[in-house]
Amino acid sequence: MSQKDSPSAxxxxxxxxxxRGVPEEQPRWRRDFPIDWAEDDYVSRRELVKFIVLxxxxxxxxxxxxxxxxxxxxxEVATGRVPVAGVDEMEVGSAKTFEYPKGSxxxxxxxxxxxAFVAYDQQxxxxxxxxxxxxxxxxxxxxxxxxxxxxxxxxxxxxxxxRSLPRVSLDVVDGTVYATGVxxxxx
Amino acid sequence: xxxxxxxxFFVDPGRCIGCQSCIQACTECDTHKGQSMIQLDFIDRAxxxxxVPVVCMHCDSPTCAEVCxxxxxxxxxxxxxxxxxxxxxxxxxxxxxxxxxxxxxxSTKMNLMMKCDMCYDRTSVGLKPMCASVCPSQALAFGTRxxxxxxxxxxxxxxxxxxxxxxxxxxxxxxxxxxxxDEHVDVTAxxxxxxxxxxxxxxxxGEEQS
Numbered sequence: 487m488s489q490k491d492s493p494s495a496x497x498x499x500x501x502x503x504x505x506r507g508v509p510e511e512q513p514r515w516r517r518d519f520p521i522d523w524a525e526d527d528y529v530s531r532r533e534l535v536k537f538i539v540l541x542x543x544x545x546x547x548x549x550x551x552x553x554x555x556x557x558x559x560x561x562e563v564a565t566g567r568v569p570v571a572g573v574d575e576m577e578v579g580s581a582k583t584f585e586y587p588k589g590s591x592x593x594x595x596x597x598x599x600x601x602a603f604v605a606y607d608q609q610x611x612x613x614x615x616x617x618x619x620x621x622x623x624x625x626x627x628x629x630x631x632x633x634x635x636x637x638x639x640x641x642x643x644x645x646x647x648x649r650s651l652p653r654v655s656l657d658v659v660d661g662t663v664y665a666t667g668v669x670x671x672x673x
Numbered sequence: 674x675x676x677x678x679x680x681x682f683f684v685d686p687g688r689c690i691g692c693q694s695c696i697q698a699c700t701e702c703d704t705h706k707g708q709s710m711i712q713l714d715f716i717d718r719a720x721x722x723x724x725v726p727v728v729c730m731h732c733d734s735p736t737c738a739e740v741c742x743x744x745x746x747x748x749x750x751x752x753x754x755x756x757x758x759x760x761x762x763x764x765x766x767x768x769x770x771x772x773x774x775x776x777x778x779x780s781t782k783m784n785l786m787m788k789c790d791m792c793y794d795r796t797s798v799g800l801k802p803m804c805a806s807v808c809p810s811q812a813l814a815f816g817t818r819x820x821x822x823x824x825x826x827x828x829x830x831x832x833x834x835x836x837x838x839x840x841x842x843x844x845x846x847x848x849x850x851x852x853x854x855d856e857h858v859d860v861t862a863x864x865x866x867x868x869x870x871x872x873x874x875x876x877x878x879g880e881e882q883s
Contacts, residue, residue, distance in 0.1 A: 496832065496844045497678050497752045502734040504839065521738040523747040523755070530744075532760050 675751035691724035695804035737768035
């Protein structure tokens, strides 16, 4: 079937100008405002304004949501009661890593005194380097960028980290240390 | 996905029985629920029962898009002239006045021009348009060219239209008598002929009969 008598010649071809002339001889505005869908990359003012308003609206709502979560969100996530270590197996000043809950990033359990235990997330809140306990100085040290945390509270003391280490709440019963929950660090 | 090239739309106004099934079917479509994009025109309501279903002919040179000041009407590469882009349409009615086939209609309630897009959601996946799938007399038919030749041996499809000096080819075909001499439909040729059943000319342009 030749092009002439095939109506599907209309299919798969670009649109034709009203004078049925060649595209090269058409005025410039015809290329600026094409009828063909594929060549149309013009963004109307209305579409642009819509995009800007919706995007900045989404950012604003996101900020409000983050703020609300900070004020009212649960700080502590309880994931059950898990035995971590026996009191007798750890000397004062020693540390041990554990996972809580199972499969989490490593947590650090430190015996700071005869009856005192603390546990934190081992990842520095700056760039996730593992922190090293410096029990004698009452601090936790991140060697990557020389960050320091308070051993008792987990709050940042100096160096790049600005947020506290997430704290694992503990319970000591009958000579065994149990992990009972994780407190999210404040932003 | 483009409309398959083998499948074509054939309109045969002579078969139309005016049942309005196409309008109902078009209204049912999910993309424009409650709003029909097809119209049923009465040729001469006082003198004849003849009706004509008006679907978009999907011109290769769409006048509606040519006159659109808001750049809202676009033609996809498979030759389907889409309905007005909603964010762009400014409801100026230019396309309604310009279309030689009288297809676009303004929805003043929505400030939007809505016209037949050949059920692009259906035809682009190989389904029939809503109207063609319900038409009981197949005045609106959607299928292959061979199928049409087999079912309608006395008719041939034509898709070239002459409006004065302007030629327009369309994606949609009109069925005309097979033995007719016409290679195209001369739309304006009958402008100065009295309508069927009328003795005198309804001279809408107020011109002398030549």
